[in-house]
Amino acid sequence: MRDPLEAAVATAREAGAVLMEHLHRPLHIEEKGRRADLVTQADRESERIIVARLRAEYPNATILGEEGGVRAGTANERWIVDPLDGTTNFAHGYPMFCVSIAYERDGELLAGAVYAPMMNELFEVERGAGATLNEHRIGVSAISGVGAAMLCTGFKPSDYERNARHFAKASNHAQAVRRDGAAALDLAYVAAGRFDAFWEFDLAPWDMAAGALLVREAGGRVTALDGCTFRLEGDSILASNGAVHDEVRSLLSAV
Numbered sequence: 001m002r003d004p005l006e007a008a009v010a011t012a013r014e015a016g017a018v019l020m021e022h023l024h025r026p027l028h029i030e031e032k033g034r035r036a037d038l039v040t041q042a043d044r045e046s047e048r049i050i051v052a053r054l055r056a057e058y059p060n061a062t063i064l065g066e067e068g069g070v071r072a073g074t075a076n077e078r079w080i081v082d083p084l085d086g087t088t089n090f091a092h093g094y095p096m097f098c099v100s101i102a103y104e105r106d107g108e109l110l111a112g113a114v115y116a117p118m119m120n121e122l123f124e125v126e127r128g129a130g131a132t133l134n135e136h137r138i139g140v141s142a143i144s145g146v147g148a149a150m151l152c153t154g155f156k157p158s159d160y161e162r163n164a165r166h167f168a169k170a171s172n173h174a175q176a177v178r179r180d181g182a183a184a185l186d187l188a189y190v191a192a193g194r195f196d197a198f199w200e201f202d203l204a205p206w207d208m209a210a211g212a213l214l215v216r217e218a219g220g221r222v223t224a225l226d227g228c229t230f231r232l233e234g235d236s237i238l239a240s241n242g243a244v245h246d247e248v249r250s251l252l253s254a255v
Contacts, residue, residue: 001057004103005126008113008210011053015046015083015099016117019090023118040091043067046083046099054079054101066206077105080232082206086182095119100184102209112210114188123188123214131191131217140220140241141193146251149196149244150176152186154203162201165255173251187211190239191218197240197248199225205232215239225252 002010022042047067054063060075066082079101084090086097095118102112114123123138125131131138143149151174155163171177178195180186183203189195191214209232212222223229225236227249238249 004111005113005124007054007057008101008103008111009115009122009124011050012099012101012113012115013122014053015050015101016115018042018046018049019084019097019099020117023090023093040084040087042090043084043087047081050081050083050099050101054081064205066204077103079103080205080209082184085184085207086180089181094181096180096182096185098182098185098188100206100210102206102213104209109209109213112213114184114210114214116185116188123191123210125191125210125214125217127213127217129217131214133188133192138192139218140191140215141196142243143196143241144243146170146173146244146247147175149174149248150178150194151248152178152180152189152195152198154179154181154183154186154198154200159202166199166252169251169255170248183207184211187239188214190220190241191215193218193241196244197238199236199238199248199252201225201236203237208232208237212237212239221245223249225249 019042044067047065051063060073062073062078063071064080082100085100090097098114098116100114103110110127112125123133151170186198190198215222221242222239224234225238
């Protein structure tokens with residue numbers, strides 16, 4: 001049995017190859033209950049491969065996946081899987097999509113991988129050992145104020161009204177605000193110093209698990225949007241380089 005990081009990396013690479021095989025094929029696209037919340041056969045095939053590989057190596061672990069829900073295990077360990085984060089981007093050939101896999105034991109995130117196959121970028125993280133991009137150590141940015149910061153957020157089109165005021169407030173103060181549509185990759189970009197902060201509401205554990213650990217191990221800070229302790233089952237996330245964290249939180253709380 002490989003250690004969790006090795007298993008996450010190898011499995012993410014294999015799932016990424018599956019996505020690339022599907023990328024230029026005709027896609028059967030469905031909505032999962034509300035407008036613009038998409039799923040394709042690529043999502044399902046990627047998750048099938050991930051579950052098969054992880055179950056073979058960790059037969060007693062619980063696996064939580066976006067498409068298949070909870071596959072219960074008997075051990076105190078859990079894999080948290082997004083087989084295709086950024087499905088809408090994928091469906092349009094926009095390269096901001098990824099596979100995200102995280103490993104948790106006794107409720108503590110210990111390892112993870114975020115792989116963006118179209119850009120061939122592999123983010124790896126292990127608790128206490130730092131974070132890497134294509135095997136090179138990464139760290140959060142040194143930007144110290146929102147006025148010089150590039151921020152990122154995310155929301156579905158149907159949630160625009162809820163998020164519009166936050167987006168506008170941030171846009172009026174930051175150097176730039178982006179909305180790329182792949183939360184796991186956005187968090188990895190905070191860890192790599194490309195974004196200075198990221199916030200979003202209503203994400204699921206598979207959107208955040210590996211990315212949150214990446215940010216922390218790269219020297220950043222992760223909380224709920226109101227500054228309270230971050231929880232995978234919570235209703236918001238604010239991840240940053242640490243230096244702009246309180247300023248972003250204060251800015252958005254005033255909306």
